[in-house]
Every structure is written in C-alpha cells, then in structure tokens.
Amino acid sequence: SSELTQDPAVSVALGQTVRITCQGDRLRTNFASWYQQKPGQAPILVIYGKNIRPSGIPDRFSGSDSGNTASLTITWARAEDEADYYCNSRDSSGNHWVFGGGTRLTVL
C-alpha cells in the first residue's frame, strides 16, 4: 500500500508521555517526517530523518522507526502540545509523497 496510517485521536495526561504512530510500507525504505498543526495555522516541522529536531523544537519531541512504523513521542506533555500531528513520506523515486490521515492529540 502507498498509504500512511495514523490513529485518528490520542489523549495524554498533562506531564505524561504519548506515542503517535504512522504505518506504511514505504517507511521500510524512507524516513517519515512529522508536522504539528494547530487550528488556523500552517503546519510546522517537528521531526525528520533519524530523530532530528529542527531548531526551536523542544527536546520533549523525539522520533523513532522500526520496520514499517514511524513513531513520534512527546514526553512531559504540555497543554501547548495539543494539536493535530501528521506524518509524511515520499516513495523511493521521490515522485510521490503522501501524508498520514493525522492524529488529534488531546492533553488532559
């Protein structure tokens, strides 16, 4: 399959750890990148490659991968982490890209 599958919604208690996953065959050979989107805003990049955080992204955000699954982990969850999270990856030719369906994270 060329798709990326994410759980539609996940919740986490304030200060706890949450893992958001993304599954797809193309992840066996291509890294995922992860984007955070808050209502009314453009997405921002939070993780790419083998667990690389862009400048300005807190180290509470981390990434990992195993087989056909990429994961975004948020430790010490804060209220400001409440957002939609999307994974993305390209195919091996670089011609076609796809986003996961997105995971809505609620911080309780």
Add this chain to the structure above:
Amino acid sequence: QVQLVQSGAEVKKPGASVKVSCKASGYTFTDYFMHWVRQAPGQGLEWMGWINPNSGGTSSAQKFQGRVTMTRDTSISTAYMELSRVRSDDTAVYYCARQSISDDSYGYSYYFDHWGQGTLVTVSS
C-alpha cells in the same frame, strides 16, 4: 530568514480555474523543490505535487493529474499552482511548502521545512 508568502483568498465558480502564487525569499529559490499541499475544511493534509524550480520539472499526485499545473518564475522567485475545472470539493486551504534534504550516517531524509501561510480557495456557485 526564509519566507513563503502566498496570494490572497479566492472565490471561484465550479468549472473555473484558480491560480495560487507562492513568493519565496531568504534563500536561493532554484535550490529547493517546492511542493503544494491542500487541506479541505476539517480534513487532513493532502499532497498535490512538486515543482523543481531549477528545471521546471513537475510531479503530481495521480488524483490531480490533468487538472493541476505547477509553474515558476525564477526572475521573481515565485511558484504557481493552477487547478482547473474546480469543483465544490476543491474548497480548501492550499499551502506551498519548501522541501529540504538532509544527509547523515543513516541516509537521506526529505522534509518540508518551511510553509506558506495558506490560501483559502472557495468553490461555490
């Protein structure tokens, strides 16, 4: 600093075409692929395609082939996305996003490191 500034909101009738622009600044425009991504109201992100600003080469999602045209004007560092024969389900916010490449001991990674602010396109009769 890198900036991607998109054109303003559009309202179109079904069957018309819409053209969205994305003006880049703060970097060499021809060094990075530009992608287009859209988001329908209350829905997720949907990848539409990319343009290589250096060569003008493009690739688009099968869903949009035949309806989307991506072009660029390197003299003004601007990328364009034109969608033809629009329908009500094309109502969405359209984003441009710069694609970067990183290379380390684990291999290459590809990602969107800068995004435009989005352009709302409304299709309504």
